[in-house]
Amino acid sequence: MSESPYARRRRRSAARSRGPEGPAAASSVAGDPEPDPREVARAIVLRQLTAGPRSRRQLEDKLADRGVPEEIARAVLDRFEEVELVDDAQFAEVYVRSRASTRKLSRSAIRRELSARGVDGDVAEQALAQRTDDDERADAAELVRRKLPAGADLADRAERDRVVRRLVGMLGRKGYPPGTAFAVVKEELAAREASAGDLEEPWPGSP
Numbered sequence: 707m708s709e710s711p712y713a714r715r716r717r718r719s720a721a722r723s724r725g726p727e728g729p730a731a732a733s734s735v736a737g738d739p740e741p742d743p744r745e746v747a748r749a750i751v752l753r754q755l756t757a758g759p760r761s762r763r764q765l766e767d768k769l770a771d772r773g774v775p776e777e778i779a780r781a782v783l784d785r786f787e788e789v790e791l792v793d794d795a796q797f798a799e800v801y802v803r804s805r806a807s808t809r810k811l812s813r814s815a816i817r818r819e820l821s822a823r824g825v826d827g828d829v830a831e832q833a834l835a836q837r838t839d840d841d842e843r844a845d846a847a848e849l850v851r852r853k854l855p856a857g858a859d860l861a862d863r864a865e866r867d868r869v870v871r872r873l874v875g876m877l878g879r880k881g882y883p884p885g886t887a888f889a890v891v892k893e894e895l896a897a898r899e900a901s902a903g904d905l906e907e908p909w910p911g912s913p
Contacts, residue, residue, distance in 0.1 A: 712779065715770040747774045747782040751792075759797045762787070763824020798825045798833035806837055810845040813837050815881025843890060846882050850894040860899055870895070 709717075747769055754760050754768055762783055769779040786792040798820055805811045805819065813834045820830045850873050860866050870891055877887035 710776060712766060712770055712776045715767060716773065716776065719771045720773060743774060743778050744782060746772070747778055750774070751782060751786055755786075755791060759800050760792070761794050761797050761820075761823045761825050762792050765792065766824070794825050795829050795832065798829055799836065801825075802833045802836055806841070806845065810849050810880060812842055812846075812881030812883075814883075818881075842882070843886065846877055846880075846886060846890040847894055849877060849880065850891055854894060854898060860895060866895070 750768055750772055751765055754765055760768075765783060765786075766779060769782075770776075774782075783792060790796075801820060801823075802816055805816050811819075816837075817826075817830055817834060820826060820833070825833075853873060853876055855869065858865060858869050860869070870888075873891045873894075874884070874887045877890065878884065882890075
């Protein structure tokens with residue numbers, strides 16, 4: 707019978723805990739016969755949820771790190787799901803809003819982060835549906851305006867090219883595709899130049 711993903715994570719955690727010095731620390735649930743593993747697992751999950759929203763996979767990882775047997779971890783998390791304290795759909799919705807608001811990440815970047823936290827497929831896509839193409843473009847434009855150097859000489863071709871490369875690279879790191887990144891940067895540079903031109907216009911009636 708093949709080893710489950712949970713068992714592999716638990717085994718890797720135990721190996722890290724043992725290190726070169728010998729057996730795993732005695733605080734591991736599996737190595738301490740006194741505490742009730744189910745109660746320990748419940749306490750771990752509650753502490754994690756108190757600190758902030760967590761996906762089921764994140765909680766599984768924490769339980770595996772603490773040496774909780776797989777069947778106990780599954781039963782405890784199933785119960786938390788029954789009472790809706792663990793809900794991947796709700797977690798994903800909150801996560802998408804938070805990452806889009808605070809980091810201005812694109813949907814593709816948030817999708818990767820959700821997958822790393824064990825949320826993908828339909829659950830992730832339903833949460834990501836909150837964000838539209840217009841939302842992403844507006845966020846990208848805001849990022850460019852925020853990072854565009856105030857004193858940049860956009861009339862200088864070499865400096866302009868440097869600014870474009872830096873801004874497009876910044877958007878790329880946020881997950882925006884090259885086409886969108888170049889288009890938004892071009893629009894924002896044009897807007898900056900137009901604004902500068904308006905400021906240079908003399909007031910009516912001025913000498």
